[in-house]
Amino acid sequence: MLTFDLIWETFLENYKVEDIDLPHPDQIPSVIQNASRLLNNRMRTKAVCNFASEIVEGLSNEDDLILLAHYIKLVQLTNSKVFYEKLYNPFSADVGVRNFKTQLDSLNNSVKEQENLIDEIIFNAMEDFI
Template structure:
């Protein structure tokens, strides 16, 4: 069994972000882990399950799977950050400056794209080669 602590530590070690923006409450951390597991299961056609009481998932995860899960947490962290940024600052775009708003939005979008590529690379590298 892999603990939530192992998953969260992997996220923190591999996917740095502002401490202010990272969830601190256990419920929010659980939600981030659950969401990442859902997408992990969908992408890899797995059936990993979680147990909030024991704070574990139902298997010992490989390093590759830990990395994938960590990057899924980061990916959705960035997607949510983009949504928040757009909804918060778009009404004030004229006051903040269109150029500044657009450049910050492009930066977040670039980070999202890079995170998608990273997930794809890790999945590709983790596949067994039968040649």
Template sequence: MTSYDEIYEEFLSRCKVDDIDLPDTNEKIYAVIRSAVRDFNNKMRTQIMCDDELESVNQKLSDDDLLILAHYLRLNFLRNQLIHFSSTWQPFAKDIGLKNFQSQLKALETLVSNEKENIKELIVNTLDDFM
């Protein structure tokens, strides 16, 4: 079995962010891991199950799977940042004179897009191993 700690540490090593933006309780960390596992299961057609009591998933993940799962965590994190930034600042951008709102928004959208492409590339790399 792969522990939540292993999954989350892999995510942290791939996503350098301010600690203030990261989940601040175990329950929130578990929730983001479960969300990423659901995305992973959907894309890879696997049946990985999370066990919050054991703080692990029900199988030992390969290095490739752990890497892809960490990138799904990063993708969800970036999506949440994009949603938060746009919903928080768009209504007030003109009123408070927020400079470069569109360029900041575009930068976040580009990060999300790049992460999606990165995940696709990682998946293709794992498929190439089987051919």
């Protein structure tokens, strides 16, 4: 079983941003639940968040911990990209936001790199049956 605190600390070690860009502390359990759902979908696991004891049941090893942290990071990067698109795209020409496409490409690359890293972690976690 993985505790919410351990998952969140692992996420913070892998995602260095200003505190203002992080979810509010009240949202942390739902963020972790969302990541566990994504992990369940990808890996066909049966992880369940127990909010009373603040643990994720059904996951217990380092690979699961790292994957949860990186799924949280992926969601954060994707949300940042969507926020940037929605905020600046309609006004980019009007207010003279420079390098909108370059910044958007950078955000897209960050999301793609995170997806590739998750794939690499899953590949590395696979057991060798030979």
